Amino acid sequence: MLASIIQNLFNAFQWGSFYSLIALGYTLVYGVLRLINFAHGDIFMVGAYIAFFIATAILGMAMSLPGWMVLAMVIPATMILTALVGVSLERIAYRPLRRKGAHRLYVVITALMCGLVLENGNLALLGASRKSFPELVDKVVYSIGDVSMTNLKIGVVLSAVLVFIFLQFIVTKTKIGMAMRAISYDKFAVPLMGIPIDTVIVFTFILGSSFAGLAGLLFALSYPILDPYMGAMVGWKAFIAAVVGGIGDIRGAFLGGFLLGFVEILVVAVFPSTYRDLIAFAILMVILCIKPTGMFGVAGTTKI
Amino acid sequence: MSLLQITNMSKTFGGLRAVSDFSISLEGQELIALIGPNGAGKTTVFNMVSGFYSPTEGSLVFKGKNLAGLKPHQVTALGIARTFQNIRLWHDMTVLENIQISQHYNLGYNLLDAFLRSGRYMKNEKRLTDRGYEILEALDLKAFALEKPKNLPYGLQRRVEIARALSINPSLLLLDEPAAGLNSADVKDLIKLIKWIHGEFKIAIWMIEHQMDVVMSLCSWIKVIDFGVTIAEGTPEQIQKNPDVIKAYLGDENI
């Protein structure tokens, strides 16, 4: 009994780590631009595919390389390429709108549509056949009593924690982090202070997208079947996590991800698994109705 | 019975006391002003009177009815109208529509009537249009009835906003800095307009204003607040000489 509880807790940690990693990207962009980057879940999906192509390419060229060396090459390459995708999305779709001073609504719609283009574009280009991710890491199972954990799962949880600490450091302790926070307060005063606003925004997208890429890679390692719609649902859930934590707040996104992981594992333990999405979205609704600003968010006041 | 009775009204925003122990009593046809330095909490007082904020403490009684828990539209229906510091008209609708929509408290028909274009709908829509023209005519705005406010000069927009507020037949009119952003000619017109409204409609007018010439030439009673606290009240002459008021406006060392 106790063992199964601990086992479930651990699974929840691992499951929540994915939500956390993606939620961090939502929250970063929202924190700076006040834009819900609805395409972020699909950037995660793109990350998984990029990882897949790089991994198979490397394995195709050099069969004899050990898995960990391939992984060591795949991780940075995936993060860089996914960041590139995120940044090009910003450059092509969001920045022109921002330059024109378009209503926020138009940017949100554009983001939603970009997500659909990525999903369906992928499906149209690569076809409906699912890709299976090569096994790069030899699975090692550690068992303590009845609780078992794999090296991969531990790696996933560790990465989420490290990324969180890294981002928290960037945002609170560095100059560019300060600029990011400044932009979220006042988009108009910041350029007057000599801060290159576009550079900061691009940097934000690089951070968010590269960690979405990392999440995609880790997800593909853990659940090695890829399909173009994998980002949609996970992306939405991560978004719920960010909102639950208080979108715009890094701690909130991190904790919100784990919280949602726990809730989902709990739901599956009690109800049939088809109820998982239903309950996750119901929680979102309830939280938005009671405390729309989430755990860490600060209520904005309307000035009359 | 007094028209409006505010007793010990306070408002706290997360520890910050924006307004404390504000009390006032209006009999029915006064023309009074609420003044104070920037950020003194004047608009917060108006927001509580018009129902946007609920006071943390204290009570508001209007025409013998407690305003606690009423929504702004209900307060308006009782007869408190207001204008805003920065004009808040519906800029993409005509001036006439601005007046018509403000009659929502008294439409006289329901959704089904609107779908069916029933007799009741026709009769009441005509009444709303007549009411709109009537009030616009009274305020010399009839010529602009079918213009959009965004195309009107600022002074006229202010006038339209006042017309819109009057269209609901208020017993109390709250004017939040009516002279803000107006040039000196417009301000003269505004003073004339407010005087005329006060005489013609026989209603109480309560304004927040920074321009002292407007306040001094219109109001019979002035209340001064600073940091949410009432520091003085009295006739314009008394206020002009009050040392506390001078201190609040000019700072300590200037005396």
Add this chain to the structure above:
Amino acid sequence: MQKLTVPTLLLAMTGVVVFMSHQEYIDLYIQSVIMFMGVNIILSSSFNIVNGYMGEFACGHAGFMAVGAYVTSILNVMLFTDDKVFGNALLSPELAVFLFPVTLLVGGVAAALAGVLVAIPSFKTRDDYLAIITIAANYIIISTIINMDSIGGARGFMGMKKVLFAMDDSLSVPWILIWVMVFTIGTVFIIRRFVSSTYGKGIIAIKQDEVAAEIMSVNTNRMKLVAFMLSSGLAGIAGGLFAHILGYINPNSFGILKSTECLVMVYLGGMGSLSGSVLSAIIFTLLLESLRFVLPWMDTVLHYAHLLPDGYELSQVWKWVIIPLILILLMQFRPEGIMGNRELSDIFPGLKRFYSFK
């Protein structure tokens, strides 16, 4: 006299289309395109109430469509057909002809009640947060249907063709076509009356300045409730019609993609323009249908020109790349849509002789 021109024209048009369908001058495919056009007109113009006139950003229109579709379909199957799950027909199948509009309206009412689900949060939130709430509501509705095994769950629900056959047995005319046209015209009619009344203009006031609306005695919460319920109720009717046109429904066909279609139509037509919504629904339907032919044709051409590798086929999935792209381009270059917030009669003042919008 001239005021009656438009109703007469519409009546004549309906008559002609129905007659031609009955006589089989136009084939079933064209008929179905006309019917989808009607459903899309209902969807886009009803969505326009909330997203255009009231200026909110709802994204879950298809969820309400699903509620209407399921309620109407289940009612009809239960009442007028012998079904494995719901047993024998509760009423005589001959009554289907008369009661079909009633069940459609019941579906609309059910969808309107589901609309309360998003109307109440909208009292406090706007913009992107409301978008999230509506998307969540869309998912919740679909997940609920998927989890209801007795109505087919994820497998979908069918039996509506039998209802149509029952109607056809009573009197052999293209019933579903008639009802689509009647409800389409009725919807546009009702929305026009709503938004041109002083009552309905309250929602335009909310869009332009919600604080001012509330202070000038507009009960903003009630107006939002009315707008959301009207909008989702009409979407429910569209859903009911949609279900009977296809004869088969599946919860996943009312997902975020369907909602996206509605978004595309509203913003293509212009926020707060009823004629824009109607126009864009027609254009959008034609575009979707033409892509069905254009894509294979392009596939052939591109292969012939050796621009595409041999093993690759230009599939219908591209449709779902092209449609979001249209909206992206629209947002970049003409965010106000085809009509902006103007009506046809504003652009062609001559039309005012025949119908007055205000």
